[in-house]
Amino acid sequence: MSTVIMPKMGDGMEEGTLLRWLKSVGDQVDAGDPIAEIETDKVALEIEAAESGYLIQTLVDEGQTVPIGTAIAQIGAEGEAPTADAPAADTPPAEAPAAEVAAEPEAPVAEPVAASAPAAAPAATPAPAAPVRAEGEKLRASPLVKRLAAEHDIDLSGIPGTGPGGRIVKDDLAPYLTGARPKPAPAAAPAETAPPAAPAPLAASADGGARPAGVPREQSRIRKTTAKRMVEAKQVIPHFYVVSEVDMTEARAFREMINGEIEEKGSKVSFNDLVVKAAALALRDYPNLNASLEGDQLYDHQNIDINIAVAIENGLIAPFLPDTDKLSLGTIARMTKDLAGRAREGGLLPEEYQGGTFTISNLGMYDVSEFVAIINPPQAAILAIGSIAEVPVFKDGEVVPAYKMKITLSADHRISDGAEAALFLQTVKGYLEKPLRLVL
Amino acid sequence: MPVITYREAIKSAMAEEMERDDRVVVMGEDIGLYGGTHLVTDGLLDRFGPKRVMDTPIAEGGFTGAAIGMAMAGMRPIVEMMTWNFSFQAADQIIQNAAKIRYFSGGQASVPLVIRGPNGGGVQLSAQHTHSLEGFYGHFPGLKVVAPATPYDAHGMMIEAIRDPDPVLILEAGALYGTKGDVPEEEYTVPFGKSRIAREGTDITLIGYGRQVNLLLKTAEKLASNEGVDAEVIDLRSIRPFDTETIVDSVKKTNRAVVIEEQWRWFSVASEVAAHLQEHAFDYLDAPVERVSGAEVPAPYARNLEIAAFPGEDDIIDAVNRVLYRRS
Numbered sequence: 001m002s003t004v005i006m007p008k009m010g011d012g013m014e015e016g017t018l019l020r021w022l023k024s025v026g027d028q029v030d031a032g033d034p035i036a037e038i039e040t041d042k043v044a045l046e047i048e049a050a051e052s053g054y055l056i057q058t059l060v061d062e063g064q065t066v067p068i069g070t071a072i073a074q075i076g077a078e079g080e081a082p083t084a085d086a087p088a089a090d091t092p093p094a095e096a097p098a099a100e101v102a103a104e105p106e107a108p109v110a111e112p113v114a115a116s117a118p119a120a121a122p123a124a125t126p127a128p129a130a131p132v133r134a135e136g137e138k139l140r141a142s143p144l145v146k147r148l149a150a151e152h153d154i155d156l157s158g159i160p161g162t163g164p165g166g167r168i169v170k171d172d173l174a175p176y177l178t179g180a181r182p183k184p185a186p187a188a189a190p191a192e193t194a195p196p197a198a199p200a201p202l203a204a205s206a207d208g209g210a211r212p213a214g215v216p217r218e219q220s221r222i223r224k225t226t227a228k229r230m231v232e233a234k235q236v237i238p239h240f241y242v243v244s245e246v247d248m249t250e251a252r253a254f255r256e257m258i259n260g261e262i263e264e265k266g267s268k269v270s271f272n273d274l275v276v277k278a279a280a281l282a283l284r285d286y287p288n289l290n291a292s293l294e295g296d297q298l299y300d301h302q303n304i305d306i307n308i309a310v311a312i313e314n315g316l317i318a319p320f321l322p323d324t325d326k327l328s329l330g331t332i333a334r335m336t337k338d339l340a341g342r343a344r345e346g347g348l349l350p351e352e353y354q355g356g357t358f359t360i361s362n363l364g365m366y367d368v369s370e371f372v373a374i375i376n377p378p379q380a381a382i383l384a385i386g387s388i389a390e391v392p393v394f395k396d397g398e399v400v401p402a403y404k405m406k407i408t409l410s411a412d413h414r415i416s417d418g419a420e421a422a423l424f425l426q427t428v429k430g431y432l433e434k435p436l437r438l439v440l
Numbered sequence: 441m442p443v444i445t446y447r448e449a450i451k452s453a454m455a456e457e458m459e460r461d462d463r464v465v466v467m468g469e470d471i472g473l474y475g476g477t478h479l480v481t482d483g484l485l486d487r488f489g490p491k492r493v494m495d496t497p498i499a500e501g502g503f504t505g506a507a508i509g510m511a512m513a514g515m516r517p518i519v520e521m522m523t524w525n526f527s528f529q530a531a532d533q534i535i536q537n538a539a540k541i542r543y544f545s546g547g548q549a550s551v552p553l554v555i556r557g558p559n560g561g562g563v564q565l566s567a568q569h570t571h572s573l574e575g576f577y578g579h580f581p582g583l584k585v586v587a588p589a590t591p592y593d594a595h596g597m598m599i600e601a602i603r604d605p606d607p608v609l610i611l612e613a614g615a616l617y618g619t620k621g622d623v624p625e626e627e628y629t630v631p632f633g634k635s636r637i638a639r640e641g642t643d644i645t646l647i648g649y650g651r652q653v654n655l656l657l658k659t660a661e662k663l664a665s666n667e668g669v670d671a672e673v674i675d676l677r678s679i680r681p682f683d684t685e686t687i688v689d690s691v692k693k694t695n696r697a698v699v700i701e702e703q704w705r706w707f708s709v710a711s712e713v714a715a716h717l718q719e720h721a722f723d724y725l726d727a728p729v730e731r732v733s734g735a736e737v738p739a740p741y742a743r744n745l746e747i748a749a750f751p752g753e754d755d756i757i758d759a760v761n762r763v764l765y766r767r768s
């Protein structure tokens with residue numbers, strides 16, 4: 001008999017909601033069969049059976065939210081009697097985590113952040129999603145580990161400790177502290193600075209009577225996660241902003257020209273794709289804006305992975321394009337459409353949004369002239385794209401029409417300064433105003 | 441740069457200051473005619489005469505008290521304790537008078553006194569002649585206590601001590617009198633309250649002072665070549681005033697520390713270091729700070745037992761392995 005648990009799908013994940021059972025008690029299941037659909041604070045996912053057998057028992061009802069590591073079902077031989085309740089802690093850690101979910105997002109990253117981790121330290125073990133401590137067993141961690149866990153938003157409950165008495169020590173944490181790609185859950189996307197709430201109606205107190213109290217409304221999990229991350233980002237990061245106006249007249253013509261050559265609708269290049277490509281190329285020249293700051297430690301990234309903020313129901317998510325600077329415009333267009341589409345359906349894999357080195361948020365389609373975005377930690381900067389507007393400009397003494405777009409870089413002043421941000425914007429602008437350079 | 445012994449480094453510092461300032465005098469048992477039991481004052485009598493290089497009776501309480509009076513009256517006496525073990529005879533003068541007169545007099549009087557001599561053991565002198573008194577004297581506010589490990593520091597700290605307006609106790613590493621090192625000819629001082637990073641490393645911080653610094657450096661090399669552990673070695677130099685910053689910065693980098701001392705563990709320098717680290721670097725510690733100290737017995741005479749009673753390379757390596765969570 002094996003126990004299926006609520007898996008841990010991201011560093012920030014503490015609980016998951018069972019959306020619906022895909023198998024019923026008594027059904028035969030093969031290893032790898034999806035047996036349930038769960039929702040984390042980010043996405044909806046399917047849980048797969050770790051081994052073949054029969055679904056003996058379900059322990060969680062549809063719609064119920066349980067902490068990670070909680071037993072949710074049992075799979076055993078046909079007719080096998082369910083154990084009354086399957087305490088999660090009985091699940092052998094070696095067995096539980098591996099197969100529950102096809103893509104294990106926690107997969108340790110090769111290099112531990114802590115450069116000083118001694119070579120002879122225990123090898124990085126994959127992160128088990130299963131409980132690693134008996135019920136009631138106190139979690140022990142060194143002070144260093146507790147501080148790092150708090151800084152990186154790492155849940156220690158699923159991490160086994162190799163120190164005395166099961167103490168979690170620095171080496172145990174190393175696989176969870178990553179410098180480059182799968183990053184400790186910065187996934188919640190950048191939120192735009194929202195416009196202030198509507199001003200109180202003038203007539204509010206016209207009759208002098210009390211107004212009805214507000215109706216409490218529970219926030220969605222995605223909203224709560226976004227809220228938490230945005231508060232952290234805005235409180236901790238000293239943001240500064242630099243705005244630039246880009247003449248998109250050439251880019252418009254260029255886009256029309258290349259899209260004229262593209263048959264397939266899904267591959268048509270958008271203005272956003274042009275901006276993404278321009279920013280990725282510009283980051284090659286300004287690698288400091290492609291860095292990330294985790295705690296006091298700055299990390300440079302070899303790869304330029306641009307996250308694209310996608311509005312989804314009740315929130316935002318920012319999947320990234322791996323090695324964006326090396327992708328052609330057509331590839332960027334296809335990948336972005338695919339990621340955005342699946343993001344809206346809740347179908348992104350964690351490794352598609354956990355990570356990234358620089359974020360672009362585009363509200364151009366909503367007719368906004370410009371806006372400023374909140375940095376997506378631990379990244380150094382985020383680029384906010386406004387709408388393209390036809391405006392009169394002076395050219396050689398004549399008033400002529402031109403298409404202008406405002407872009408705003410929000411950058412972390414601990415990492416970068418105004419001059420660098422300005423030069424970066426100038427480079428982005430250079431690419432967009434001479435768009436042939438995007439395909440060179 | 442001239443290479444001289446630890447002994448010569450101390451002597452040349454005293455001689456330079458005696459040349460510079462005629463208020464500086466040297467006194468102690470057998471330091472004049474005999475040249476000092478450890479030859480640290482050898483030749484000074486011929487050079488400066490009996491008024492400035494004074495042989496005293498075997499009465500530490502008496503001559504230390506006399507030196508305190510001379511210091512209060514404007515002289516700059518340097519008292520040699522033949523070994524620090526004999527300072528117990530003078531402890532009342534040192535603790536009750538030297539340390540307190542500035543406070544008692546509301547700052548009207550001070551005691552610019554230096555007391556120096558060999559500290560610690562390791563040469564089969566048995567229990568009554570084998571004490572490490574840095575924890576003992578370091579306990580009393582009003583005393584500065586330093587423990588140089590190299591000829592360079594011994595020279596520079598001696599000059600700093602002579603010029604200091606308050607009593608300074610120099611706990612010399614008796615076992616190191618013959619060791620050699622660079623000592624510049626030009627004048628310099630080594631300020632108190634500033635530790636020295638004797639070896640840079642990233643994996644663990646080894647903290648010591650006096651002759652243990654050499655043992656730590658040797659062990660660090662062994663750890664590097666045999667165990668792949670890159671240890672940082674910190675020489676505290678100064679017991680009081682104490683440099684918290686250097687050890688805290690190091691532990692923020694390495695996340696681990698082992699403190700070594702020859703003295704007993706209870707109420708010792710290593711205990712103080714461990715306390716400072718947990719107060720100031722708690723969130724950076726990945727393991728408890730380990731202390732490696734002398735055995736809790738009066739020092740044995742027998743060579744094999746004496747070796748066993750003092751921290752050695754194996755004790756340090758064992759502690760390092762525990763702190764790194766490695767099976768030794």
